[in-house]
Amino acid sequence: MFAVIRTGGKQLKVTANDIIRVEKLVGASGDAVEFSEVLMMGEESSVKVGTPLVPKARVCGTILDQIRDDKVLIFKKKRRHNYRRKNGHRQYLTVVRITDVLAEGQSPAKAAAPKAKTKPEAKAKEVPVVKAAPKKTATKAKKPSPKSSKK
Template identity: 50%
Template structure:
């Protein structure tokens, strides 16, 4: 099963077990988070409903990206500016796609219905 999630203004196609690098998210390494902005979900060619669907992930590491050099120059004006930037990012490992609480409730309800009918 795969899902397309949006975080940090970007969209990522994820499946269980994938590792992705996203914009910085709050949390320490080892903690788990939930990505709730699921745009699309499916299994192969079949698409599934995304109502209430969440993606669970574990934070692997917090880090910074490669340095990007910003250089500005204006010809014949002796104007040169050099600046660097390193963007903060978070490495996530996708643990599961789907809300397990809803699946457990859905499985528990059919068992409860026949018991109520017998009584």
């Protein structure tokens, strides 16, 4: 099943397990995200077009990464006027893996939670505690008394 969604001012055709790059979305890596603006959805045999949106349809995904796009250079020039301006811009993007395309009344398939592997804890070897030797106090050497000279 595919869907056409609208996000960040762009329209994207997505299916399950697609990896897409969209305008920056709020969230950290691993967070779930849901796109509710579904413009069209369908399968090989039938297509449902929204007016303007398909009611109660949604697309679920998981945020994989927050990245920045390649630099876009902006160069302005007016000939014969010695006017040149160079500027650059890097857009913030979010990489999303589409997990489900859900039509009206469908619920997301529960992903099997990965079983936490429990390792048998290794017993820590007992390390003998070494006490620090007491600090030696340095005795100051006595200065020789000044010799008085009688003349």
